[in-house]
Amino acid sequence: MTDQTLVPVFDGHNDTLLKLYKAKEADKEKLFIDGSPADWHIDLPRARKGGFAGGMFAIFPPSPEKRRSGDMLSHDEPLPPQLPRATAIDSTIGMASILFKLERAGALTVCRNAAEVRAAVARGVLAAVFHIEGAEAIGADLSMLEVLHAAGLRSLGIVWSRPNIFGHGVPFRFPSSPDIGDGLSDAGKALVKECNRLKIQIDLSHLNEKGFRDVAKLSDAPLVATHSNVHAICPHSRNLTDWQLGAIRDSGGMVGLNYATGFLREDGTMNADTSLDLMVRHVDALLAALGEDHVGLGSDFDGAMIPAPIGDVSGLPKLIDAFARHGYGRELIEKIAWKNWAGALEKSIG
Template sequence: MNAPVVFDGHNDALLRLYMDGSQQAIDAFLAGTGPGHIDLVKAKAGNFRGGMFAIFPPSPKGAIDFDRMSPGGYDCLLPEPLEIVFAQAATIGMAAILFRLERGSNGRLRVCRSVADIRAAWAEDAMAAVLHIEGAEAIDADLAMLDVLHAAGLRSIGMVWSRDNIFAHGVPMRFPSSPDIGDGLTEAGERLVKRCNELGILLDLSHLNEKGFWDVARLSDAPLVATHSNVHALCTVSRNLTGRQLAAIAESKGVVGLNFATAFLREDGAMNADTSIETMVRHLDALIEALGEDGVALGSDFDGAVIPAPIGNASGLPALFDALDRRGYGRALIEKIAHGNWLSVLERTWKAPVDRR
């Protein structure tokens, strides 16, 4: 089948470019000569037309060692919480990279702040990039930095990556494990939820522990969204969503983006590229059963995880859609999963900010 237009819920291309630290890496992204899962050439080949470009402030001593995520069970040691000065420097650095990509792309990539911006980018054959934060360590308890980042284009935020911060407690990488680990939101976290609602910023629940999830569900007036998570019943890693969580997302008319990270797909919880597309499709089947056809999307985690070898990188996305076509999904449903459901939930979440003056 002809590959549909793809809008993706999560990628870590900015982190990859930031960690490289060179102008050559940015140039390679634009030219399609770099090693990552995403660049402008691979994206065009797979009809990957945009998505949430995550800012993830890295820990000075590294994050998760994927080699630990092996069959038989694991409990990955998480880095210590970040200092705000370090997190702000990294956040500004990655945001700058996205704007440099826009500037250097000759119109082939645009930073988008509304669904109208996304559609306008697509009308001119440009990639639509949305600024997203994964882990709010750069934001102060008074939320002044949130207002600054929103003005710069921030439209989606995960309060935590799996390490804890002043707002919430992340869910660690454990297998097998429930996501019910640790306390819920702090008072500062509750203020962050309310201010994101006021600004129309999407709240991403993907790395939040279960108590935090339920706090957001109680406080937020927006659809519940997990940009890159899978089904706990099929892969019992702590990062995945339980049936009860999926039911709450469905009730809110929210969305879950299928995470391509193999450790969150496989029954054995292993980060192993030798993973079939059929394993991905089983999660999509279960997500559709739990959320309905309007609640399922993609959240690849490109450039941030080991993904199934049959996909490989953004250019391999048509293989997934071919599998869905053979499964009998039908073109209309495939279009919803590929981009339609993301645009719908973003239209219902992004709104004019509330002026508190």
């Protein structure tokens, strides 16, 4: 595929801000603009090469504990304990600062509504939606949510997989149902209502089944899972069951395909030797469950092991080509690649 025929891709989830936050280099903007290490997935040169138009740039407050090796992650990963709020605030503010410094340096633009996303894609400027994965920095009184929203926060995953004061995430367990643990706390239910009021998209990707049901009951916005796959194909706790897909469909919501190999493969292993055809199989199932206006991409770039045929963001045209070979027309490919996310954000954040 030539540069002239690149399809822009707006992506539901990446962890590049965490990579930059943890990097030893002082000049984070230069690292992103000039080129990051070869084993990273996103930087500006590779984004331009691959047609990456932007996406939800996640702020994930990391746990201090070391995780086990990636090949074990998908089977039964012990979760770290609840993260202290002060620790979460430090890293959340640190990553938000990097995001806004990247904007000031001209590397991207932080978008606060769908019109700004569409305008950035049209101009060829990276469109970044300020997203948080794990709300540990937000206290029960929700005052921090107001501050973060004023700064540009427009998408929030209530939990990562560890528990917090708002609810419970699913552990990395295979094979497993997502029906693990309790639902949302009273604070979590209040958080859902406040996100609706402020027009902050709620991301269900790491939430357990009972928490998902609570959000579905309480929220007046479409249900969204930014980076999740189909449980019927890969029975991982992180993937969406038939009833969850049905609830998302009935709400007019959205699912972004996660490229993490352990959430794609029938054996649940983190193995880079994973075919593009398997990714297309998940997309086929999502299209059948949700319809062609409600399926997108949610790579988990810089946060997971992805299929070797893609490699990094510069390899996105290979996935687009796989869609075309499978018989998807240009209109459907553009919907999956970016237009459906623009529509979903318009419903959620305006």
